[in-house]
Amino acid sequence: MSRFTVIALTPTRVFPVELSGSRATIVGRGRGVTLDVGDPACAERHVALVPREGALWLEPLRGAPPPSLNDVQIEAPVRLKQGDEVRLGQSRLVLLGRTAPEPRRLRLASEDELTARLEEELGRARGQRRVGVVFVLLQPLNAPARQALTRRVVDEAAKLGVTACWAEYAPDVLVALVPEVTSSGFASLAAAVERAAGPRATTRWACAPDDGVDAHGLIERCMGALMDSASPPDEPQWHDPATVRLRDVVEACIQRGGAILVSGPAGAGKATLLRAAAAVVGRPVTSARVEDEPVAEGCGLL
Numbered sequence: 001m002s003r004f005t006v007i008a009l010t011p012t013r014v015f016p017v018e019l020s021g022s023r024a025t026i027v028g029r030g031r032g033v034t035l036d037v038g039d040p041a042c043a044e045r046h047v048a049l050v051p052r053e054g055a056l057w058l059e060p061l062r063g064a065p066p067p068s069l070n071d072v073q074i075e076a077p078v079r080l081k082q083g084d085e086v087r088l089g090q091s092r093l094v095l096l097g098r099t100a101p102e103p104r105r106l107r108l109a110s111e112d113e114l115t116a117r118l119e120e121e122l123g124r125a126r127g128q129r130r131v132g133v134v135f136v137l138l139q140p141l142n143a144p145a146r147q148a149l150t151r152r153v154v155d156e157a158a159k160l161g162v163t164a165c166w167a168e169y170a171p172d173v174l175v176a177l178v179p180e181v182t183s184s185g186f187a188s189l190a191a192a193v194e195r196a197a198g199p200r201a202t203t204r205w206a207c208a209p210d211d212g213v214d215a216h217g218l219i220e221r222c223m224g225a226l227m228d229s230a231s232p233p234d235e236p237q238w239h240d241p242a243t244v245r246l247r248d249v250v251e252a253c254i255q256r257g258g259a260i261l262v263s264g265p266a267g268a269g270k271a272t273l274l275r276a277a278a279a280v281v282g283r284p285v286t287s288a289r290v291e292d293e294p295v296a297e298g299c300g301l302l
Contacts (some may be wrong), residue, residue, distance in 0.1 A: 004049040004056045009092040016096075019056070025049040027088065028064070036151050038060065041089030049080075049093075056095060065089075066286070074248045088241045104152060109167035114122040114175055117165055118215040121179040132186045134176040135169065135222035137229075149197070150174055156196035162189050169219075172224070183207075200244070202229050247273060272282055 003021040007014065017035055019025045025034045028046040035049075043064035050057045059077040060066055066073045068087040069080075079087075086093040109117065121131045138149060154166055157176060162185060165177040176193060178186060186207055194203040204225040206218045250273060253260055262270045 005096045006231045007094045007096060008035070008037055009094070010039055012038060018048055019051070019074065021051050024051075024059075026061075027093065028061075037089075037091045039089040039091040042091060043089075046088045047086065050077075058086055061284040106147075106154060106166070108150075108174075109165060111167070111169050114165075114167035114169060114177060115215050115219065117167075118177055118218065121177070122213065122215060125180075125208065127209045127213060129180055130183065130186060130207050130209075132178040132181055132189075132205060133218050133222060134178070134190050134203065134205040135226055136174045136176075136193060136197050137202040137204075138174060138175040138197065140172060141244075146172075149201075149224070153193055156192050157189055160185070160189055160192055164189070169223075173223075175222075184288070200283050202226055204229070243273075247276060250274070 004019040006017050008017055017025075026045055026048050027033060027035045027037060027042075028044050029036055029038055029040070029042050030044045032077045044264060045060070045061050046064045047061060047067050049057040050059055057077050057079050058067065058069060058074070060075055065088075066075050068074070069078060070085055073085070081093050082097040084094055084095045086095075118131070118133065124287065125131050136153065138146060141149065150166075153174060156207065156234045157164060162178060162181060165179070167175045167177065169175045174197075176189070177190060181189065186205070194201075197203055204222045206212060208218060211221055212218045250260055250262070261272055262272070264270050
């Protein structure tokens with residue numbers, strides 16, 4: 001849940017305060033408040049700062065002098081926005097903004113943990129209920145990009161309400177172990193994972209007892225299918241995230257029709273990029289050089 005930060009300016013000091021994102025903060029002086037500004041001109045319970053609907057609200061409290069918001073006296077609850085100044089007594093509160101919560105850290109089980117957990121679940125099931133695994137071969141990405149993609153896949157699967165144990169079977173292989181699921185529920189989960197992983201990832205799945213009854217059998221079935229679908233050695237491998245994004249842009253342009261011009265120095269990979277993009281729609285690549293334009297030292301035309 002989001003938290004809010006204010007700067008408190010009192011007669012004796014200035015300090016930041018991080019407010020709760022779920023509970024009201026009572027501002028005043030003395031023991032009965034959450035935020036004690038130590039201002040004799042304030043009431044013991046002067047105002048309440050209440051998080052509601054993703055925003056922070058200022059509520060005057062009964063028996064206290066009305067506070068001022070941006071030099072305008074208020075007597076009813078009002079929604080605060082970033083930069084607003086609340087004055088009570090000789091003190092001021094300035095809302096800096098909202099702090100987004102840190103995302104919950106995702107723990108991925110190891111290969112050994114996955115195998116042990118799968119064997120345990122299969123032993124419990126005894127062929128009477130389904131136990132499934134979904135393997136995703138992710139595209140080569142740097143660590144932050146891979147983490148973001150993994151989080152997107154996990155969050156998309158969570159929307160279905162299916163309980164899954166997530167593991168990293170290999171550096172670029174993400175696995176979801178689903179201990180108990182119906183046939184239709186497992187199909188929906190596999191489709192959601194494949195959709196979230198995107199077209200550059202490869203997704204394969206197996207479900208006991210239909211596709212096997214032991215852990216190693218299910219794992220080998222998925223890993224074998226992933227390896228069979230891997231790109232052949234002569235197909236270009238994209239390791240740089242910027243190049244991957246560029247390729248996606250070129251492919252999108254080809255899909256919409258029109259000419260594509262890629263410019264860059266010799267050896268930059270222009271022809272490789274265009275050939276890979278042209279394969280999407282089966283169009284040939286025409287190479288050219290533009291001599292009268294220094295920027296376009298070497299070009300590929302599609």
